[in-house]
Amino acid sequence: MFLIIxxxxxxxxxxxxxxxxxLEDYLVKINEKKYIAQQIFKWIYQKKVxxxxxxxxxxxxxxxxxxxxxxxxxxxxxxxxxxxxxxxxLFELEDGNFIExxxxxxxxxxxICISSQIGCNMGCKFCxxxxxxxxxxxxxxxxxxxxxxxxxxxxxxDNKNIYKxxxxxxxxxxxxxDNYDNVxxxxxxxxxxxxxxxxxxxxxxxxxxxIKGIERYSKEQxxxxxxxxxxxxxxxxxxxIMPINKAYNIKNLIDSxxxxxxxxxxxxxxxxxxxxxxxxxxxxxxxxxKLIKGMNVYVNLIEYNKTNNIDFESSSKQTMLEFYNILxxxxxxxxxxxxxGDNIDGxxxxxxxxxxxxxx
Numbered sequence: 536m537f538l539i540i541x542x543x544x545x546x547x548x549x550x551x552x553x554x555x556x557x558l559e560d561y562l563v564k565i566n567e568k569k570y571i572a573q574q575i576f577k578w579i580y581q582k583k584v585x586x587x588x589x590x591x592x593x594x595x596x597x598x599x600x601x602x603x604x605x606x607x608x609x610x611x612x613x614x615x616x617x618x619x620x621x622x623x624x625l626f627e628l629e630d631g632n633f634i635e636x637x638x639x640x641x642x643x644x645x646x647i648c649i650s651s652q653i654g655c656n657m658g659c660k661f662c663x664x665x666x667x668x669x670x671x672x673x674x675x676x677x678x679x680x681x682x683x684x685x686x687x688x689x690x691x692x693d694n695k696n697i698y699k700x701x702x703x704x705x706x707x708x709x710x711x712x713d714n715y716d717n718v719x720x721x722x723x724x725x726x727x728x729x730x731x732x733x734x735x736x737x738x739x740x741x742x743x744x745x746i747k748g749i750e751r752y753s754k755e756q757x758x759x760x761x762x763x764x765x766x767x768x769x770x771x772x773x774x775x776i777m778p779i780n781k782a783y784n785i786k787n788l789i790d791s792x793x794x795x796x797x798x799x800x801x802x803x804x805x806x807x808x809x810x811x812x813x814x815x816x817x818x819x820x821x822x823x824x825k826l827i828k829g830m831n832v833y834v835n836l837i838e839y840n841k842t843n844n845i846d847f848e849s850s851s852k853q854t855m856l857e858f859y860n861i862l863x864x865x866x867x868x869x870x871x872x873x874x875x876g877d878n879i880d881g882x883x884x885x886x887x888x889x890x891x892x893x894x895x
Contacts, residue, residue: 550579550605551676551683554723555730567597575601576729583687585609609684610677624685628653628677632670634708636681638689644701649681651718652709657743658778659764661810661839661847664708672714678705678721682731702737706762711740712748722759735759741806746783746791753798762804762835763792767814768822776813789826796831803830808837809855811848820861833868 553561555576559569574592578584585608587593587601601607613633614625620640627633634650653670655662682700689698703725705711711718722738725731735758742748743764752761765788767773773780780788792803805827809815823834836859839849850858855871862869 547604547606549674549676550575550601550607551679551724552674552720554720555727565600571597573729576727579607580683580724580727580730581732583683583690585683585687606676609687610680612684612688615688622685624681624688626681626684634673634677634681636685636707638685638700645698646702646704647682647685647700648707649678649703649705650707650709651678651705651711651714655709656713657710659743659766660776660778661766661808661845663842663845666845669709669713672717673709675717675720675724678717679724682725700731700733702739703733704739704741704762706739706741710743710745712742712745712752715748715751719755722757726759739804741804743777743779744783744788745779746787749791749795753795758801760804761795761801762806763788764806764808766806766808766810768819768826772814772819776810785826789830792832793830801831803832805832805834806837807834808839809850809858810839811850811854813847815850815854815858817857817861820858824862824865824867827867828865833870834862836869836871838872 550558555572558572558575562569562571571593575590578590584590587598587605587607590598593601610626610628612624613627616623621637623635623637625633625635632653634653636650637648639646639648650673652672654667655664656669682703686698686700690696705718705721718740722740725733726735726738739760739762740752741762741764749761749763764777765773765785766777767780767785770780770784773785783791795801796803807814807823827834836855838855839847841847841849859869859871
Protein backbone atom coordinates (compact mmCIF):
# COMPACT_ATOMS: atom_id res chain seq x y z
CA MET A 536 0.00 0.00 0.00
CA PHE A 537 2.80 2.40 0.90
CA LEU A 538 4.51 1.66 -2.42
CA ILE A 539 1.36 2.53 -4.39
CA ILE A 540 0.91 5.81 -2.49
CA UNK A 541 4.59 6.64 -2.99
CA UNK A 542 4.38 6.04 -6.75
CA UNK A 543 1.24 8.14 -7.06
CA UNK A 544 2.86 10.96 -5.12
CA UNK A 545 5.56 11.18 -7.80
CA UNK A 546 3.09 11.73 -10.64
CA UNK A 547 3.65 15.33 -11.67
CA UNK A 548 1.64 17.83 -13.67
CA UNK A 549 3.00 18.66 -17.10
CA UNK A 550 3.93 22.32 -17.51
CA UNK A 551 2.53 22.32 -21.06
CA UNK A 552 -0.93 21.70 -19.59
CA UNK A 553 -0.93 25.19 -18.07
CA UNK A 554 -2.27 28.28 -19.79
CA UNK A 555 -0.72 31.57 -18.70
CA UNK A 556 -3.73 32.21 -16.43
CA UNK A 557 -3.44 28.73 -14.88
CA LEU A 558 0.25 29.28 -14.22
CA GLU A 559 -0.36 32.71 -12.70
CA ASP A 560 -2.97 31.21 -10.38
CA TYR A 561 -0.57 28.45 -9.37
CA LEU A 562 2.21 30.92 -8.56
CA VAL A 563 -0.10 33.02 -6.41
CA LYS A 564 -1.18 29.83 -4.64
CA ILE A 565 2.45 29.08 -3.67
CA ASN A 566 2.99 32.73 -2.60
CA GLU A 567 5.01 33.78 -5.66
CA LYS A 568 4.48 36.76 -7.97
CA LYS A 569 2.22 35.96 -10.88
CA TYR A 570 4.41 37.85 -13.41
CA ILE A 571 6.84 34.92 -13.11
CA ALA A 572 4.40 32.99 -15.29
CA GLN A 573 5.33 35.26 -18.20
CA GLN A 574 9.01 34.53 -17.58
CA ILE A 575 8.42 30.77 -17.59
CA PHE A 576 6.31 31.01 -20.76
CA LYS A 577 9.08 32.95 -22.50
CA TRP A 578 11.69 30.36 -21.52
CA ILE A 579 9.57 27.46 -22.73
CA TYR A 580 7.85 28.78 -25.82
CA GLN A 581 10.15 31.52 -27.11
CA LYS A 582 13.63 30.46 -26.00
CA LYS A 583 12.72 26.74 -26.32
CA VAL A 584 14.33 25.87 -22.97
CA UNK A 585 12.82 22.69 -21.54
CA UNK A 586 14.88 22.53 -18.36
CA UNK A 587 13.78 24.51 -15.31
CA UNK A 588 17.32 24.62 -13.97
CA UNK A 589 18.41 26.69 -16.98
CA UNK A 590 15.81 29.41 -16.38
CA UNK A 591 18.34 31.84 -14.95
CA UNK A 592 15.99 34.69 -13.98
CA UNK A 593 14.02 32.38 -11.66
CA UNK A 594 15.19 32.03 -8.07
CA UNK A 595 17.07 28.87 -7.19
CA UNK A 596 14.24 27.80 -4.88
CA UNK A 597 11.65 28.28 -7.60
CA UNK A 598 13.72 26.36 -10.15
CA UNK A 599 13.98 23.52 -7.67
CA UNK A 600 10.26 23.67 -6.89
CA UNK A 601 9.25 23.41 -10.56
CA UNK A 602 11.82 20.68 -11.22
CA UNK A 603 10.35 18.62 -8.39
CA UNK A 604 6.68 19.27 -9.18
CA UNK A 605 6.39 19.57 -12.96
CA UNK A 606 7.21 17.40 -15.94
CA UNK A 607 8.71 19.36 -18.84
CA UNK A 608 9.64 16.52 -21.21
CA UNK A 609 8.79 16.59 -24.91
CA UNK A 610 7.16 13.74 -26.82
CA UNK A 611 9.06 10.67 -27.98
CA UNK A 612 9.43 10.46 -31.76
CA UNK A 613 8.74 6.85 -32.76
CA UNK A 614 9.05 7.29 -36.51
CA UNK A 615 9.08 9.95 -39.18
CA UNK A 616 8.65 9.93 -42.93
CA UNK A 617 9.58 12.82 -45.16
CA UNK A 618 9.52 14.20 -48.67
CA UNK A 619 10.76 17.52 -49.97
CA UNK A 620 7.84 19.49 -48.56
CA UNK A 621 6.20 17.16 -46.01
CA UNK A 622 7.28 15.40 -42.82
CA UNK A 623 4.99 13.04 -40.94
CA UNK A 624 5.77 12.28 -37.30
CA LEU A 625 4.58 9.34 -35.24
CA PHE A 626 4.79 9.99 -31.49
CA GLU A 627 4.73 7.44 -28.70
CA LEU A 628 2.98 8.69 -25.58
CA GLU A 629 3.72 7.87 -21.95
CA ASP A 630 0.98 5.21 -21.87
CA GLY A 631 2.29 3.47 -25.00
CA ASN A 632 -0.33 4.87 -27.37
CA PHE A 633 0.55 6.57 -30.66
CA ILE A 634 -0.49 9.82 -32.34
CA GLU A 635 0.76 11.61 -35.40
CA UNK A 636 1.32 15.09 -36.79
CA UNK A 637 2.23 16.35 -40.25
CA UNK A 638 4.15 19.47 -41.19
CA UNK A 639 3.87 20.98 -44.65
CA UNK A 640 6.40 23.44 -46.01
CA UNK A 641 4.97 26.33 -48.02
CA UNK A 642 6.63 29.36 -49.57
CA UNK A 643 5.01 31.44 -46.80
CA UNK A 644 6.05 29.24 -43.85
CA UNK A 645 5.45 25.91 -42.16
CA UNK A 646 2.00 24.61 -41.29
CA ILE A 647 1.23 21.72 -38.99
CA CYS A 648 -1.73 19.36 -38.79
CA ILE A 649 -2.32 18.40 -35.15
CA SER A 650 -4.06 15.41 -33.57
CA SER A 651 -6.51 15.94 -30.71
CA GLN A 652 -7.43 12.36 -29.74
CA ILE A 653 -6.00 8.84 -29.77
CA GLY A 654 -8.29 7.32 -32.38
CA CYS A 655 -11.63 8.74 -33.47
CA ASN A 656 -15.27 7.76 -32.98
CA MET A 657 -16.67 9.75 -35.90
CA GLY A 658 -16.20 6.79 -38.25
CA CYS A 659 -15.88 8.66 -41.56
CA LYS A 660 -15.69 5.86 -44.12
CA PHE A 661 -12.89 7.41 -46.18
CA CYS A 662 -10.67 8.23 -43.19
CA UNK A 663 -7.95 5.95 -41.81
CA UNK A 664 -8.33 7.49 -38.34
CA UNK A 665 -11.94 6.36 -38.15
CA UNK A 666 -11.01 2.69 -38.55
CA UNK A 667 -9.32 2.72 -35.12
CA UNK A 668 -11.79 3.84 -32.50
CA UNK A 669 -11.13 6.47 -29.87
CA UNK A 670 -9.04 5.29 -26.93
CA UNK A 671 -8.99 8.60 -25.08
CA UNK A 672 -8.74 12.36 -25.45
CA UNK A 673 -5.32 13.93 -25.66
CA UNK A 674 -4.43 16.14 -22.73
CA UNK A 675 -3.46 19.73 -23.42
CA UNK A 676 0.25 19.04 -22.97
CA UNK A 677 0.12 16.21 -25.52
CA UNK A 678 -1.34 18.59 -28.09
CA UNK A 679 1.02 21.47 -27.32
CA UNK A 680 4.04 19.14 -27.30
CA UNK A 681 3.41 18.08 -30.89
CA UNK A 682 4.48 21.56 -32.03
CA UNK A 683 7.37 21.91 -29.57
CA UNK A 684 8.78 18.47 -30.31
CA UNK A 685 8.69 19.03 -34.06
CA UNK A 686 10.25 22.48 -33.85
CA UNK A 687 12.98 21.04 -31.63
CA UNK A 688 13.60 18.17 -34.07
CA UNK A 689 13.75 20.46 -37.10
CA UNK A 690 16.20 22.84 -35.46
CA UNK A 691 18.41 20.06 -34.07
CA UNK A 692 18.80 18.59 -37.55
CA ASP A 693 19.51 21.83 -39.41
CA ASN A 694 22.04 24.29 -38.01
CA LYS A 695 21.67 26.68 -40.94
CA ASN A 696 18.01 27.62 -40.51
CA ILE A 697 15.69 28.45 -37.63
CA TYR A 698 12.35 26.68 -37.96
CA LYS A 699 9.11 27.97 -36.46
CA UNK A 700 5.61 26.69 -37.06
CA UNK A 701 3.64 29.58 -38.56
CA UNK A 702 0.15 28.07 -38.89
CA UNK A 703 -1.78 25.31 -37.16
CA UNK A 704 -4.77 23.20 -38.15
CA UNK A 705 -6.40 20.89 -35.61
CA UNK A 706 -7.37 18.43 -38.31
CA UNK A 707 -5.37 15.29 -37.52
CA UNK A 708 -6.51 12.20 -35.64
CA UNK A 709 -9.66 12.83 -33.60
CA UNK A 710 -12.62 15.20 -33.45
CA UNK A 711 -11.54 18.47 -31.75
CA UNK A 712 -15.00 19.31 -30.43
CA ASP A 713 -15.15 15.89 -28.78
CA ASN A 714 -12.15 17.10 -26.72
CA TYR A 715 -13.36 20.68 -26.46
CA ASP A 716 -11.77 21.95 -23.23
CA ASN A 717 -8.28 20.61 -23.90
CA VAL A 718 -8.29 21.86 -27.49
CA UNK A 719 -9.40 25.35 -26.43
CA UNK A 720 -6.74 25.41 -23.71
CA UNK A 721 -4.16 24.41 -26.34
CA UNK A 722 -5.29 27.21 -28.64
CA UNK A 723 -4.98 29.80 -25.87
CA UNK A 724 -1.43 28.65 -25.08
CA UNK A 725 -0.12 28.75 -28.65
CA UNK A 726 -1.90 32.03 -29.39
CA UNK A 727 -0.62 33.78 -26.25
CA UNK A 728 1.99 36.48 -26.95
CA UNK A 729 4.25 35.03 -24.26
CA UNK A 730 3.67 31.54 -25.63
CA UNK A 731 4.19 30.46 -29.23
CA UNK A 732 2.52 33.68 -30.36
CA UNK A 733 0.86 32.08 -33.39
CA UNK A 734 -1.69 34.53 -34.73
CA UNK A 735 -5.35 33.65 -34.21
CA UNK A 736 -6.03 33.83 -37.94
CA UNK A 737 -3.28 31.29 -38.51
CA UNK A 738 -5.03 28.71 -36.31
CA UNK A 739 -7.92 26.58 -37.56
CA UNK A 740 -10.11 24.10 -35.70
CA UNK A 741 -11.82 21.59 -37.97
CA UNK A 742 -14.93 19.69 -36.92
CA UNK A 743 -16.84 16.91 -38.65
CA UNK A 744 -20.01 18.77 -37.72
CA UNK A 745 -20.75 18.52 -34.01
CA ILE A 746 -23.41 21.20 -33.77
CA LYS A 747 -23.21 21.58 -29.97
CA GLY A 748 -19.49 22.25 -30.34
CA ILE A 749 -20.07 24.85 -33.06
CA GLU A 750 -22.68 26.60 -30.91
CA ARG A 751 -20.36 26.65 -27.90
CA TYR A 752 -17.43 27.81 -30.02
CA SER A 753 -19.46 30.71 -31.44
CA LYS A 754 -19.62 32.19 -27.92
CA GLU A 755 -15.87 32.10 -27.24
CA GLN A 756 -15.21 35.47 -28.88
CA UNK A 757 -12.04 34.15 -30.49
CA UNK A 758 -10.55 35.04 -33.86
CA UNK A 759 -9.55 31.40 -34.39
CA UNK A 760 -10.77 29.99 -37.73
CA UNK A 761 -13.48 27.36 -37.97
CA UNK A 762 -13.57 24.70 -40.68
CA UNK A 763 -16.33 22.13 -41.13
CA UNK A 764 -15.84 18.80 -42.91
CA UNK A 765 -18.86 18.73 -45.20
CA UNK A 766 -17.82 16.30 -47.97
CA UNK A 767 -21.32 15.92 -49.44
CA UNK A 768 -24.16 18.18 -50.65
CA UNK A 769 -27.03 16.01 -49.41
CA UNK A 770 -28.00 13.65 -46.60
CA UNK A 771 -28.09 10.54 -48.80
CA UNK A 772 -24.39 10.74 -49.68
CA UNK A 773 -23.24 12.16 -46.35
CA UNK A 774 -25.04 9.42 -44.40
CA UNK A 775 -23.06 6.82 -46.36
CA ILE A 776 -19.62 8.34 -45.83
CA MET A 777 -20.04 10.25 -42.55
CA PRO A 778 -22.12 8.51 -39.85
CA ILE A 779 -22.21 11.72 -37.81
CA ASN A 780 -24.72 13.03 -40.35
CA LYS A 781 -27.34 10.73 -38.85
CA ALA A 782 -27.04 12.71 -35.61
CA TYR A 783 -26.47 16.14 -37.17
CA ASN A 784 -27.98 16.27 -40.64
CA ILE A 785 -26.99 18.75 -43.33
CA LYS A 786 -29.92 21.14 -42.82
CA ASN A 787 -29.22 21.47 -39.10
CA LEU A 788 -25.49 21.68 -39.73
CA ILE A 789 -25.88 24.47 -42.30
CA ASP A 790 -28.23 26.31 -39.93
CA SER A 791 -25.60 26.10 -37.16
CA UNK A 792 -22.93 27.43 -39.53
CA UNK A 793 -25.19 30.32 -40.51
CA UNK A 794 -25.77 31.10 -36.85
CA UNK A 795 -22.03 30.95 -36.15
CA UNK A 796 -21.40 33.42 -38.99
CA UNK A 797 -24.14 35.71 -37.67
CA UNK A 798 -22.76 35.66 -34.11
CA UNK A 799 -19.06 35.97 -34.99
CA UNK A 800 -19.15 37.74 -38.35
CA UNK A 801 -16.41 35.33 -39.43
CA UNK A 802 -15.98 33.31 -42.60
CA UNK A 803 -16.19 29.52 -42.30
CA UNK A 804 -14.20 27.00 -44.29
CA UNK A 805 -16.01 24.00 -45.76
CA UNK A 806 -13.78 20.98 -46.37
CA UNK A 807 -14.82 18.78 -49.30
CA UNK A 808 -12.71 15.73 -50.17
CA UNK A 809 -13.50 14.58 -53.70
CA UNK A 810 -14.17 10.83 -53.94
CA UNK A 811 -14.43 9.16 -57.33
CA UNK A 812 -18.04 8.37 -58.32
CA UNK A 813 -19.26 9.21 -54.79
CA UNK A 814 -19.53 12.99 -54.35
CA UNK A 815 -17.72 14.44 -57.37
CA UNK A 816 -20.44 14.62 -60.05
CA UNK A 817 -21.70 17.74 -61.78
CA UNK A 818 -25.01 17.22 -59.94
CA UNK A 819 -23.18 17.20 -56.59
CA UNK A 820 -21.42 20.45 -57.49
CA UNK A 821 -24.71 22.08 -58.46
CA UNK A 822 -26.38 20.85 -55.25
CA UNK A 823 -23.50 22.25 -53.24
CA UNK A 824 -23.94 25.65 -54.91
CA LYS A 825 -27.63 25.71 -53.94
CA LEU A 826 -26.81 24.64 -50.39
CA ILE A 827 -24.25 27.35 -49.60
CA LYS A 828 -24.88 30.18 -52.06
CA GLY A 829 -24.96 33.54 -50.30
CA MET A 830 -23.21 32.23 -47.17
CA ASN A 831 -19.94 33.75 -45.93
CA VAL A 832 -17.98 30.56 -46.57
CA TYR A 833 -15.19 29.25 -48.75
CA VAL A 834 -14.87 25.72 -50.08
CA ASN A 835 -11.61 23.81 -49.83
CA LEU A 836 -11.61 21.01 -52.40
CA ILE A 837 -9.30 18.21 -51.32
CA GLU A 838 -7.72 15.49 -53.43
CA TYR A 839 -8.15 12.18 -51.63
CA ASN A 840 -5.03 10.54 -50.16
CA LYS A 841 -5.64 6.84 -50.79
CA THR A 842 -4.75 4.26 -48.13
CA ASN A 843 -4.27 0.52 -48.40
CA ASN A 844 -7.14 -0.27 -46.04
CA ILE A 845 -9.94 1.73 -47.66
CA ASP A 846 -11.42 1.26 -51.14
CA PHE A 847 -12.23 4.87 -52.04
CA GLU A 848 -10.44 6.41 -55.03
CA SER A 849 -9.41 9.97 -55.71
CA SER A 850 -11.29 11.90 -58.38
CA SER A 851 -9.43 12.60 -61.61
CA LYS A 852 -7.76 15.97 -62.14
CA GLN A 853 -10.31 16.75 -64.86
CA THR A 854 -13.26 15.94 -62.58
CA MET A 855 -11.80 18.09 -59.81
CA LEU A 856 -11.34 20.99 -62.22
CA GLU A 857 -14.91 20.66 -63.54
CA PHE A 858 -16.27 20.62 -59.97
CA TYR A 859 -14.14 23.67 -59.14
CA ASN A 860 -15.33 25.55 -62.24
CA ILE A 861 -19.03 24.98 -61.45
CA LEU A 862 -18.53 26.50 -58.00
CA UNK A 863 -16.40 29.33 -59.33
CA UNK A 864 -18.91 30.27 -62.05
CA UNK A 865 -21.56 30.55 -59.34
CA UNK A 866 -19.42 32.98 -57.33
CA UNK A 867 -18.53 30.47 -54.64
CA UNK A 868 -15.15 31.19 -53.02
CA UNK A 869 -13.29 27.96 -53.74
CA UNK A 870 -9.75 26.60 -53.80
CA UNK A 871 -8.18 23.24 -54.59
CA UNK A 872 -5.88 22.27 -51.77
CA UNK A 873 -2.37 21.40 -52.83
CA UNK A 874 -1.75 17.70 -52.19
CA UNK A 875 0.85 16.74 -49.59
CA GLY A 876 2.20 13.38 -48.44
CA ASP A 877 0.88 11.16 -51.23
CA ASN A 878 4.19 9.30 -51.53
CA ILE A 879 4.47 8.67 -47.79
CA ASP A 880 1.86 7.50 -45.23
CA GLY A 881 0.39 10.98 -45.39
CA UNK A 882 -3.31 10.30 -44.93
CA UNK A 883 -4.72 11.10 -41.50
CA UNK A 884 -4.09 8.15 -39.15
CA UNK A 885 -2.23 6.11 -41.77
CA UNK A 886 1.18 5.94 -40.11
CA UNK A 887 -0.36 5.17 -36.71
CA UNK A 888 -2.54 2.44 -38.21
CA UNK A 889 0.43 0.90 -40.01
CA UNK A 890 2.54 0.92 -36.83
CA UNK A 891 -0.20 -0.70 -34.75
CA UNK A 892 -0.75 -3.38 -37.42
CA UNK A 893 2.96 -4.18 -37.55
CA UNK A 894 3.13 -4.61 -33.78
CA UNK A 895 0.18 -6.98 -33.36
